[in-house]
Amino acid sequence: MRDSLQQARVLLRPQMRLFYLLGCVLALLAACGSPSQSSSSNSSTGSTATCDKSTGLTLYSAQGYxxxxxxxxxxxxxxxxxxxxxxxxxxxxxxxxxxxxPRWDVVWFDGNVTMQTLDDQNYLLKWTSPSASNYTALGTQNTPSDHAYYPTGVTAAGAIVYNKKHIPAAGLPKDWSDLTKPAFKNLLAENDPAYSGPAYPFIAGIAQSMKGEDQAKQFFQQLKSNGDKIFQTNDPTLNSVETGAREFAIIQDSAYYAAVKAGQPLGIIYPTSGVAALPSEIAVSAQSRHQACAKQFVNWVLSAQGQSVMTHHDPTDGDTYFIDIINGVTPVVTRQTDGINMITLDVPKWAGVETELKQWFHDNIVQ
Known part of the structure; x- marks a missing residue:
């Protein structure tokens, strides 16, 4: 689950090349010989082949745990x-x-919009994991109908963070629209979706809650006119609040909890109109030669046993601060889970316009 840990959908080093390589990676996924549709369909819960334990599986992952x-x-x-x-x-x-x-059997990273792109291009195996019965209501809400990928935890793509020692005279905002008011001029910072993985789901969530792309574009133009400062990722955006350069930051909420654990005097606001859910997602390759082993790994991750390992990860790593979506899991770290209006994105819709919306944001907000 990388942002400052380089969790962007198409984040390729060095960073100054990332925005331009975005289109290249998406084009490759869309047009360059993706697996056939027939190879991606498998509705069974297991493979006819048995798992060779010595060969095992290859896991491609961007998760801290x-x-x-x-x-x-x-x-x-x-x-x-x-x-x-x-x-x-x-x-x-x-x-x-x-x-x-393909040399991978399982892939695991943040973002259902990104994973949907792989699904659309037939890279993923469609199958029913028996461990899906372990989901809470939030987990079920974020599971695609074709079962090509499975959520393993949820964070908020964007929430408002502030420094408790530098609360401005304007007070604290309650909803996103408050940030466009003159009282909050030059006080806000947020991430660039060309670099920050959670930034695009946040933008999509704004568009969905405001009932359209045009309304969202108007909102971000109003933020820009009100002095919004764009940084690349969570780290510099959050640092601007920690140092007092800015009073408010829109960041992935897990980064906030890790900063508080490190001793930063921060507070968080979940706007009343809602925040976009950002699930971490796991999937099996449609062309995997080790599907039996791969499925066992996914089933284990979606069990209380597997989740326990994830929740006991380093508490200074933001990845640890996910909302558990598996029944029977007892979190080790502390984070807010109640009182959050979590928006479940229309994933196919926002996956289809991601490139266009990112380009618009770059041309009209970042520039």
Missing amino acids: DSDAAKAFQKQTGIAVKLVDDSTGNLLAKISAERNN
Whole structure:
């Protein structure tokens, strides 16, 4: 779950090349020999083949707790796991480059919009995990109908963070529209969706809650006119509030909880009109040669046993602060879970316009 940890949908190093490579990666996923539709369809809960434990599976992941999970799964089951840990963008580039000879069996990163793109291009296996019965209502809401990928936890793509020691005379906003008022001029910072993974789902959530792209574009233009400052990712955006350069920041909420754990005197506001849910997602390759092992890993991640490993991850890592969506899980870290109006995105819709909306944001808000 990388943002400052480089969690953008098409985040490729070096950073100054990222925006231009966005179109290239999406084009590769869309047009360059994606797997056939027939290879992606499998409605069974298991594979006819058995899992060769010594061969195991290859996991492509951008999650902070992926190493903990891989080691625990291997220890508990005896199934070997080869972990390739990288940014989401780099993993997408690898998946595209390997389209004719995929080397991955399972992929795991933040963002259902991004995962939907892989699904649309037939990279993912459609199958029913028996562990899906473990979901809470929030987990079920964020599971696609074709079961090509499964949520493993949820955070808010964007919430308003402030420094408790620098509350401005204007007071605290209650909803997104408050940030456009003159009293909040030159007080806000947010992330650039060309670099920040959670930024685009946040934009999509604004558009969905405001009933349209045009309304969302007007909102962001109003923010710009009111002095909104754009930083690349969560870290510099949050730092602007910590240092007092800005009074409010729109960031992924898990980054806030990690900063508070580190001792920062911050507060958080979940706007009343809603915040976009940002699920972490896991999926099996439609062309995996080790589907039986891959499915076992996904089933384990969606169990209370697998989730326990994730919740016991490093409390200074923002990835640990997800809202659990599996019944029977007891969180170790503390975060707000109640009183949040969580918006479940219309994923196919926003996946279809992502490139256009990001380009518009760059041309009209960042520039």
